[in-house]
Amino acid sequence: MPARIDGGVAVRVVVDLTRCQGYGQCVFLAPDVFTMHGQEALMYDTDPDDAQREHVLRAAAACPVQALHVDRMATQHRTVEPELRHPTSDVDGEFKRNGHIVIVGASLAGGRAAGVLRRDGFKGKVTLIGDEKHQPYDRPPLSKQVLTGRVDAEHTMLPHLREIEVEWLAGTPATGLDIGAKQVTLADGRQIGFDKVLIATGARARPWPIEAEAALDGVYVLRTLDEADRMRRRLAAGVNRVLIIGAGFTGSEVASVCRGLDLEVTVVEAGPAPLVGALGRVIGDIAAGMQRDAGVDLRCGVTVTELVGDEQGRLTGARLSDGGTVEADMAVVALGAVRNVEWLEGSGLAAGPWGVATDAGCRAVDINGLVTDDIFVAGDVARFPHPVYHYQFMSLEHWGNAVAQAEIAAHNMLSDQAHRWPHLSLPVFWSNQFGVNIKSVGVTSIADEVVIAQGSVEERRFVAVYGYKGRITAAVTFDQAMWLDFYRDLIERATPFPPDYRMVGRPDEMRPVPAEVPQRMAPAAGATVVVTGHDPAERRVSLVRQQP
Amino acid sequence: MEPASIYEQIHQFTNRANPYPLYAELRETPVARLEDGGYVVSTYEEIVALLHDPRVSSDRRKLAHPPPGEPLPPSFIGTDPPEHDRLRRLAMRHFGPPHSPRVVENMRGELHEIVKDLIDGVAGRTQADIVDDIAYPFPVTVICRLLGVPREDEPRFHAWAEQIVENIGPGEGDQDERAKRRTAAVLALATYLGELAQAHRRNPGDDMLSGLATYEGPDGSLSDTELITTAALLLVAGHETTVNLITNGMLTLLRNPGLIERIRDEPDLIIHTVEELLRFEPPVHFLPQRVALDDITIAGVTIPKGSSIVLALASGSRDPAHVHDPERFDPDRPYIQHLGFGGGIHHCFGAPLARLEAQIALRELAKRLVNPRLVTDPPPYRPNSTLRGPRHLLVEYDRVLPYRP
Ligand SMILES: Cc1cc2nc3c(=O)[nH]c(=O)nc-3n(C[C@H](O)[C@H](O)[C@H](O)COP(=O)(O)OP(=O)(O)OC[C@H]3O[C@@H](n4cnc5c(N)ncnc54)[C@H](O)[C@@H]3O)c2cc1C
Numbered sequence: 004m005p006a007r008i009d010g011g012v013a014v015r016v017v018v019d020l021t022r023c024q025g026y027g028q029c030v031f032l033a034p035d036v037f038t039m040h041g042q043e044a045l046m047y048d049t050d051p052d053d054a055q056r057e058h059v060l061r062a063a064a065a066c067p068v069q070a071l072h073v074d075r076m077a078t079q080h081r082t083v084e085p086e087l088r089h090p091t092s093d094v095d096g097e098f099k100r101n102g103h104i105v106i107v108g109a110s111l112a113g114g115r116a117a118g119v120l121r122r123d124g125f126k127g128k129v130t131l132i133g134d135e136k137h138q139p140y141d142r143p144p145l146s147k148q149v150l151t152g153r154v155d156a157e158h159t160m161l162p163h164l165r166e167i168e169v170e171w172l173a174g175t176p177a178t179g180l181d182i183g184a185k186q187v188t189l190a191d192g193r194q195i196g197f198d199k200v201l202i203a204t205g206a207r208a209r210p211w212p213i214e215a216e217a218a219l220d221g222v223y224v225l226r227t228l229d230e231a232d233r234m235r236r237r238l239a240a241g242v243n244r245v246l247i248i249g250a251g252f253t254g255s256e257v258a259s260v261c262r263g264l265d266l267e268v269t270v271v272e273a274g275p276a277p278l279v280g281a282l283g284r285v286i287g288d289i290a291a292g293m294q295r296d297a298g299v300d301l302r303c304g305v306t307v308t309e310l311v312g313d314e315q316g317r318l319t320g321a322r323l324s325d326g327g328t329v330e331a332d333m334a335v336v337a338l339g340a341v342r343n344v345e346w347l348e349g350s351g352l353a354a355g356p357w358g359v360a361t362d363a364g365c366r367a368v369d370i371n372g373l374v375t376d377d378i379f380v381a382g383d384v385a386r387f388p389h390p391v392y393h394y395q396f397m398s399l400e401h402w403g404n405a406v407a408q409a410e411i412a413a414h415n416m417l418s419d420q421a422h423r424w425p426h427l428s429l430p431v432f433w434s435n436q437f438g439v440n441i442k443s444v445g446v447t448s449i450a451d452e453v454v455i456a457q458g459s460v461e462e463r464r465f466v467a468v469y470g471y472k473g474r475i476t477a478a479v480t481f482d483q484a485m486w487l488d489f490y491r492d493l494i495e496r497a498t499p500f501p502p503d504y505r506m507v508g509r510p511d512e513m514r515p516v517p518a519e520v521p522q523r524m525a526p527a528a529g530a531t532v533v534v535t536g537h538d539p540a541e542r543r544v545s546l547v548r549q550q551p
Numbered sequence: 552m553e554p555a556s557i558y559e560q561i562h563q564f565t566n567r568a569n570p571y572p573l574y575a576e577l578r579e580t581p582v583a584r585l586e587d588g589g590y591v592v593s594t595y596e597e598i599v600a601l602l603h604d605p606r607v608s609s610d611r612r613k614l615a616h617p618p619p620g621e622p623l624p625p626s627f628i629g630t631d632p633p634e635h636d637r638l639r640r641l642a643m644r645h646f647g648p649p650h651s652p653r654v655v656e657n658m659r660g661e662l663h664e665i666v667k668d669l670i671d672g673v674a675g676r677t678q679a680d681i682v683d684d685i686a687y688p689f690p691v692t693v694i695c696r697l698l699g700v701p702r703e704d705e706p707r708f709h710a711w712a713e714q715i716v717e718n719i720g721p722g723e724g725d726q727d728e729r730a731k732r733r734t735a736a737v738l739a740l741a742t743y744l745g746e747l748a749q750a751h752r753r754n755p756g757d758d759m760l761s762g763l764a765t766y767e768g769p770d771g772s773l774s775d776t777e778l779i780t781t782a783a784l785l786l787v788a789g790h791e792t793t794v795n796l797i798t799n800g801m802l803t804l805l806r807n808p809g810l811i812e813r814i815r816d817e818p819d820l821i822i823h824t825v826e827e828l829l830r831f832e833p834p835v836h837f838l839p840q841r842v843a844l845d846d847i848t849i850a851g852v853t854i855p856k857g858s859s860i861v862l863a864l865a866s867g868s869r870d871p872a873h874v875h876d877p878e879r880f881d882p883d884r885p886y887i888q889h890l891g892f893g894g895g896i897h898h899c900f901g902a903p904l905a906r907l908e909a910q911i912a913l914r915e916l917a918k919r920l921v922n923p924r925l926v927t928d929p930p931p932y933r934p935n936s937t938l939r940g941p942r943h944l945l946v947e948y949d950r951v952l953p954y955r956p
């Protein structure tokens with residue numbers, strides 16, 4: 004029997020921080036729930052008291068970009084009338100009435116997809132399989148509010164499932180997928196048949212490679228609610244110095260929270276500066292300045308070679324590649340994520356360390372490169388071609404991408420050829436650290452040049468624009484989120500780089516410098532496309548003639 | 552018909568009561584060139600894009616043909632970053648997040664008190680003018696308390712504020728004459744506020760003017776002129792707009808049978824009602840002050856650099872490409888996104904206060920007036936087409952119920 008999932012919690016709040024532009028209206032109207040750190044970095048209690056309900060409703064109504072969702076979640080792809088069902092096929096088929104859709108991975112993408120299936124009129128059975136025992140919860144707060152103790156880890160549940168009828172199999176990992184027999188195998192041996200399946204198993208934290216050292220008391224990774232909860236309790240119990248290994252987004256956010264708790268923090272980063280992997284050297288150097296100003300002992304160009312423990316198996320410190328040592332009673336391993344694809348071994352899908360390959364409509368591709376009909380993929384586990392970026396395959400670990408893809412995948416699961424949508428959203432990302440709201444749109448990692456187009460680096464309020472071969476490919480804002488959509492439109496229209504306009508807040512000179520991003524993507528010189536349309540049913544690309 | 556002439560018709564007084572059919576015509580050309588060389592933009596997506604376009608300035612001094620010198624430099628509503636951001640931050644420090652997140656929320660009790668007294672004031676009668684009795688005195692009292700301006704001085708600055716806003720945007724009558732009246736009013740208000748600010752600086756209270764006059768920090772402090780222009784902006788913006796939201800609100804509620812009862816019975820409904828009002832009958836119909844700093848191509852039209860741009864907010868909020876069934880007042884819409892407070896970096900500074908004021912005033916009117924009805928529909932309007940609202944709104948009722956929290 005389908006069960007209705009309802010946490011019975013009074014108010015659940017999620018801010019779609021990819022939309023949020025930092026207007027602060029919510030902070031005015033519900034100051035006990037929302038707080039602003041610095042000019043634009045919004046933090047919030049995901050599960051406030053019932054007494055806050057009216058305040059939260061006022062705040063949600065007031066948000067100028069309608070980024071704030073209470074109890075239920077609106078969808079990312081807005082159309083004129085959001086609750087109207089989108090046409091999926093010309094005939095309302097037997098499948099939509101009595102079919103069975105299985106979703107593997109009960110988190111952001113999986114939960115969102117379930118919601119969209121119902122919105123678009125799927126009346127059949129939906130089974131949601133998750134290996135965690137929790138209801139779907141939101142991960143971004145784990146490295147932000149949760150560690151401060153401001154929000155309990157259990158209070159990060161996502162609101163989107165409350166009204167949706169699903170069969171929910173919690174705490175049951177899937178161990179295999181048989182495409183021919185259309186079955187998912189569970190760890191407990193059960194076989195779940197399906198008509199269509201959505202793979203949304205995301206990623207997990209990359210562990211410290213040396214097992215004995217990883218097992219030391221005081222060594223943590225951060226991906227799940229349980230992990231965040233353990234870290235929070237440890238932080239609350241009292242820590243002398245925290246060692247953070249890796250200064251990507253998660254590592255930097257944890258460093259920020261720990262400094263906020265007035266703990267001594269050492270960050271060890273193999274690259275030349277924090278965030279370099281994602282945003283390149285120019286922004287990395289700015290981020291390094293932020294960390295040092297906040298009192299972080301930042302060591303770049305160095306790696307941790309050994310985690311050291313005492314006889315009781317408690318962490319005492321680490322040895323570094325430059326011969327140095329760090330004394331620390333807590334270490335956070337923030338070395339990125341590993342995609343959860345092992346369960347797909349032998350399935351015949353094109354699955355590997357970068358995820359499961361798909362077409363632009365979220366349909367899985369098999370090892371022969373053929374597109375499957377009934378197997379869909381969404382979220383961090385997906386590897387998809389993006390027309391705007393020369394059809395390069397990309398794998399993202401972005402909240403907004405998981406949501407957008409889940410919606411496209413769910414819609415396409417119900418749609419015939421003529422009604423399918425392409426996943427054309429540009430990647431968007433945000434991070435809150437050291438009182439600064441960092442946002443990005445587009446792909447930075449293919450860029451060859453970057454320029455500060457607006458604002459001031461000294462004040463750490465600016466827009467950096469990235470270019471590749473004379474086209475704008477990405478933009479990053481520090482506390483300037485309100486301008487981001489302008490640059491998104493420039494990217495979608497394949498606008499020339501640098502954006503040499505007369506603009507408000509333009510620095511005296513606009514001088515592009517080398518982006519110095521690790522060249523993880525090497526785009527082929529391909530076609531240039533522009534994206535048109537706002538409504539997902541209308542969004543399409545068209546080819547523009549290459550400039551010689 | 553020529554788009555420019557539609558735009559002219561919109562500003563004719565005869566169309567004040569219902570400009571909306573003209574907006575629908577205006578939207579047929581999303582970006583239209585006006586006779587004076589400026590451009591008017593009337594569709595939602597395009598307005599939102601321009602509000603977030605850094606090539607669009609709010610500083611009139613950057614026009615190809617700037618207007619003759621104003622008596623004072625512009626307040627932050629008329630400046631660009633980085634100047635704008637610095638001034639807005641300095642003002643926000645005393646009003647909202649991140650430094651004073653609770654100022655507005657803490658005024659809630661006081662707002663209820665003021666509205667209670669005003670409605671008590673019409674209890675002995677069976678007819679009231681919503682404008683003169685409630686919608687005007689309420690926000691004025693609030694902004695005076697917030698800023699620390701003596702309420703007794705209201706008749707003086709009211710006259711100046713009226714002069715200033717009546718002469719915002721295109722209007723009828725002799726342009727030079729309007730400019731002259733505006734200048735005189737600006738100077739009078741500036742002198743008044745300058746003296747008041749000095750008094751607060753010597754003897755600070757816990758009001759905003761004292762905060763503005765005495766604060767010094769990483770962003771520096773306000774110069775004497777900045778202090779005057781900022782205070783004048785807050786005083787004028789804070790009292791010539793909310794009056795229209797409350798009045799338009801009462802008018803709309805009374806035009807939609809059953810709504811008053813629902814607002815009385817469903818406590819949360821007022822929240823979305825006010826949002827829908829800001830979409831459907833907004834106080835600010837146009838932002839007449841933008842300037843293109845560079846050539847901007849939008850909706851297939853290139854606006855040349857130096858051109859003046861008018862953003863038709865009220866038209867955008869009724870764009871059928873953005874909202875389903877836009878000409879219907881429907882507070883039950885699943886989500887309401889409107890241009891009532893503008894958008895981008897100049898998004899209304901006082902929006903949280905204005906919302907709370909309108910929510911409280913309209914809900915209390917709905918709860919306390921028994922069987923309210925309009926005396927004249929449409930009511931007489933004020934001349935201004937940019938800040939549009941009734942001059943008076945006469946309402947009859949059987950009696951007034953006592954205040955109940
Ligand atoms: C600490 C942290 C902070 C973040 N901050 C930001 C941020 O600020 N901005 C941003 O844009 N993004 C952020 N992200 C990224 C964002 O949370 C992810 O992009 C998002 O969670 C992806 O959702 P998903 O559903 O694809 O995958 P996941 O959330 O990883 O969910 C996958 C689910 O599938 C389950 N699963 C895996 N294998 C199996 C199996 N075999 N059987 C059954 N279930 C299985 C997993 O346990 C998990 O519950 C952050 C992530 C973390 C961890």
Ligand code: HEM
Nearest residue numbers: 627628788789792793796834835892893897899900901905
């Ligand atoms: C219903 C009432 C109100 C409405 C509809 C309204 C509307 C607006 C709009 C549309 C703007 C944008 C102007 C632009 O972009 O050029 C604006 C700006 C502004 N408003 Fe309001 N307003 C209201 C009430 C208030 C109140 C109560 C205050 C003061 C407490 C206030 C203070 C301001 C200020 C200071 C600005 C300039 C912001 C900036 O340039 O950064 N407003 N308002």
Ligand code: SF4
Nearest residue numbers: 023024026027029066
């Ligand atoms: S944009 Fe919305 S969610 Fe973000 S700070 Fe503003 S009101 Fe809050």
